[in-house]
Every structure is written in C-alpha cells, then in structure tokens.
Amino acid sequence: MDNEPIVFQMKIAKSKPHSYRPAAKGVTKRCPFCDVAGLTDIYEQQGEMIWLHNKFPTLRDTLQTVLIETSDHEGDIANYSVAANRKLMRFALTCFEKVNKSGHFVSVVWYKNFGPNSGGSLVHPHMQIVGFEKVNAYKYLHPNNFEGKTLFKTTEVEVNIAEYPVQGYTELNINLLDKRGLSLWADWIRSGARYMLNVMFNGRCDSYNLFFYPRQDGGICAKYISRFAAPPYFVGYKLSQVNDEVTLMQEAHRFRQFFADGSKLE
Known part of the structure; x- marks a missing residue:
C-alpha cells in the first residue's frame, strides 16, 4: 500500500520565523521577506517577484522553494491589481514548469497559504513550489476532484464548484485548458480570492489554501479550499464532504454573478 507519509523535520522547523505566533519576550519580530537585501539563493527575479530557495526545508527528500509575490507585506491576490495578478500567475507558472520539467522529481507541487488558519507561517504574501524526490504527492487525488457544477466555460478556461472536493465543503475549481487563456x-x-474572503460564508472565512494541479489533459487546475477546522471525517478517514446540490448551484450562481459584476470590491 502506497501510504508512506512525508517526513517533517522538527529540528529545522523550530528555527523558522512565524508571523502568527506571539514573539518571545524581548524579541522583535522581523519579516525575512521584507528584507530583500538579505535574501540569498535567488533563482529568478522579476520586479518585486522573487523566486528563491527555502532557507528552512522542513520536509525530507524534497527541494523546497518560495516565490515572494510582492514587496507589500499586507498584499494578497484579493487586493492586487488585475495587471499585477496576471504577471504573478504567469511568472509563478513558469517557475513551476521549470521544476516540474527538470526530471529530478517524482512529483512537484505548487500552492499558497493565506490567513491564520491556512497552515502557513508567514503573513508576507508568497507561494511555495516543492519537488518531491520519492513521493507522488498526487496519489490520493482523482480527475473528478477538478470537476463540478460549471459556471463558466470557454475553450481556454472552465470554472466550477467542486462536486467531488478534496476536503470540502465548497471548493472553487478554476481550470486553465489552454495557455492562451492565462490572463x-x-x-x-x-x-x-475576493469572493472567498468577502462573500462565501458571509465573510466569516479569513483563510484559504490555493493549490495548482496539473491536469491529465495538459491543463492546470487552480483550486481554492476555505480553511476552518478540518472536518473529523476527513481527519480520521480521509472522507471529504460536499454541500447538497441546491447549495452548490446557489454558490455557482453567486460566484458567476460576482465575476460578471467585475468584483464589487474594486
């Protein structure tokens, strides 16, 4: 049975900076991503976006990298301009593809943590691209995890509310089917991001994960998962839960209208 866990190296983790925990007495918190002059092991840089080696590789048998999105410590996809976000996604996809096509890894993942309940350690906006030398990170996923109630579709982009979520209950799938539709x-x-933080759950969601999955047809799925306490069925049995059909359809309609309105939070 292929259920070997990835190994977390606690000794390295103890020295990691953490924005969400209170600082020790007499210690002033400093954000390492704000100190651009002090950054090392940089792979590529494009304006304020910097892709570099992770100084705290907490996972055994991996290459862990970080992509700093902006110099704005309080930035996020939800408040970037349209142009800035398009540049970020193009740059991040290019970095991911370089690792993924290197041939050095069994699998490569690309994801983003946002908010205190996301599992992240630093507030400063960043993504992570991680190459696994021995583990297939996608072994528990299925193609239908990226399918659902379609609310928008062209030959280049398809958007849906997941009917077969990875965790649940409401997950947004944004599928890139053709790179000509990248913008x-x-x-x-x-x-x-704006919808999840301000409309879904009536604004009660302050954290999310954004995962990017290579699709079997050559495309890529960006999946939003809202973060609260994980459901016990998922924690104990890896059983995801999904909202009923009426709720999914209502959510699909609301998200489609939100996008069509040009985002009311401009």
Missing part, C-alpha cells in the same frame, strides 16, 4: 484564468483566480 482570463488569472482574473478568475483574483475574483476567487
């Missing part, structure tokens, strides 16, 4: 894909991703 439109980025715009839907931007609206997804």
Whole structure:
C-alpha cells in the first residue's frame, strides 16, 4: 500500500520565523521577506517577484522553494491589481514548469497559504513550489476532484464548484485548458480570492489554501479550499464532504454573478 507519509523535520522547523505566533519576550519580530537585501539563493527575479530557495526545508527528500509575490507585506491576490495578478500567475507558472520539467522529481507541487488558519507561517504574501524526490504527492487525488457544477466555460478556461472536493465543503475549481487563456484564468483566480474572503460564508472565512494541479489533459487546475477546522471525517478517514446540490448551484450562481459584476470590491 502506497501510504508512506512525508517526513517533517522538527529540528529545522523550530528555527523558522512565524508571523502568527506571539514573539518571545524581548524579541522583535522581523519579516525575512521584507528584507530583500538579505535574501540569498535567488533563482529568478522579476520586479518585486522573487523566486528563491527555502532557507528552512522542513520536509525530507524534497527541494523546497518560495516565490515572494510582492514587496507589500499586507498584499494578497484579493487586493492586487488585475495587471499585477496576471504577471504573478504567469511568472509563478513558469517557475513551476521549470521544476516540474527538470526530471529530478517524482512529483512537484505548487500552492499558497493565506490567513491564520491556512497552515502557513508567514503573513508576507508568497507561494511555495516543492519537488518531491520519492513521493507522488498526487496519489490520493482523482480527475473528478477538478470537476463540478460549471459556471463558466470557454475553450481556454472552465470554472466550477467542486462536486467531488478534496476536503470540502465548497471548493472553487478554476481550470486553465489552454495557455492562451492565462490572463482570463488569472482574473478568475483574483475574483476567487475576493469572493472567498468577502462573500462565501458571509465573510466569516479569513483563510484559504490555493493549490495548482496539473491536469491529465495538459491543463492546470487552480483550486481554492476555505480553511476552518478540518472536518473529523476527513481527519480520521480521509472522507471529504460536499454541500447538497441546491447549495452548490446557489454558490455557482453567486460566484458567476460576482465575476460578471467585475468584483464589487474594486
């Protein structure tokens, strides 16, 4: 049975900076991503976007990298301009593809944490691209995890509310089917962050994960998962839960209208 866990190296984790925990007495918190002059092991830089080696590789048998999105410590996809977010998605996709096509890894993942309940450690906006030398990170996923109630579709981009979520209950799938639609894909991703933080759950959601999955047809799925306490069925049995059909259809309609309105939070 292929259920070997990835190994978390606690000794390295103890020295990691953490924005969400209170600082020790007499210690002033400093954000390492704000100190651009002090950054090392940089792979690529494009304006304020910097892709570099992770100084705290907490996972054994991996290459862990970080992509700093902006110099704005309080930035996020939800408040980037349309142009800035399009540049970010294009740059991040290029970095991901370089690792993924290197041939050095069994699998490569690309994701973003946002908010105190996301599992992240630093507030400063960043993504992570991680190459696994021995583990297939996608072994528990299925193609239908990226399918659902379609609310928008062209030959280049398809957007849906997941009917077969990875965790549940409501997940937004934003599928890039053809790279010619990358700008439109980025715009839907931007609206997804705004929708999740301000409309879904009536604004009670302050955290999310954004995962990027290579699709079997050569495309890529950007999946938003809202973060609260994980359901016990998922924690104990890896059983995801999904909202009923009426609720999914209502959510699909609301998200489609939100995007069509040009995002009411401009």
